[in-house]
Amino acid sequence: MNVEEFREYCILKKGVTxxxxxxxxxxxxxxxxxMFALVALERLPSQANLKCDPERAIALREMHDGNIIPGYHMSKVHWNTLYLEILSPDLIKELIDHSYDLVVLKLPKRVQKELGN
Structure with a gap:
């Protein structure tokens, strides 16, 4: 997945700016x-940071050694950095969804309803 594909997937989600x-x-x-995602536009190889459940973050780092690392310039507990061109697009989309969902769950109930949750 490249940066533009990452961007296109993120902005399809409801309520995203x-x-x-x-x-x-x-x-x-x-x-x-x-914030649920950020992507460095000029970094090579392409990288993105996504929020992640702390236990899942550790498991992902172990399973994808070197391709998913603790969040660069972020909380190492709650954020992962992903190397976009190396990981499968399906996994990246799943992790974008996970990050988005984690943030939505922390929003007030009325806002969650506006988003269809």
Whole structure:
């Protein structure tokens, strides 16, 4: 999966916005104002950070040694960095969904309803 495919999948999700809050090279995706993904536009190989359940994050790092690592410049407990071109697109989509869902579950119930959850 390349950066554009990553972006296209993220923005399909309900309530998602994209912005550059840190610098012009780091695209951030938010659901209802809460960050769930970010991607470095100029980093090679392409990398993205996704939120992850802490136990699952550890398991993913062990299963995909070197291709999923603790979140770069993020909480190492709650974020993973993924190498996009190396991992399967299906796995990346699954992990985008997981990150999005984790953030949505922390939103107020009325907002979750607006999103269809």
């Amino acid at each position: 994209e912005e550059f809050p840190f610098d012009e090279h780091t695209l951030v995706f938010k659901v209802m104002g809460k």
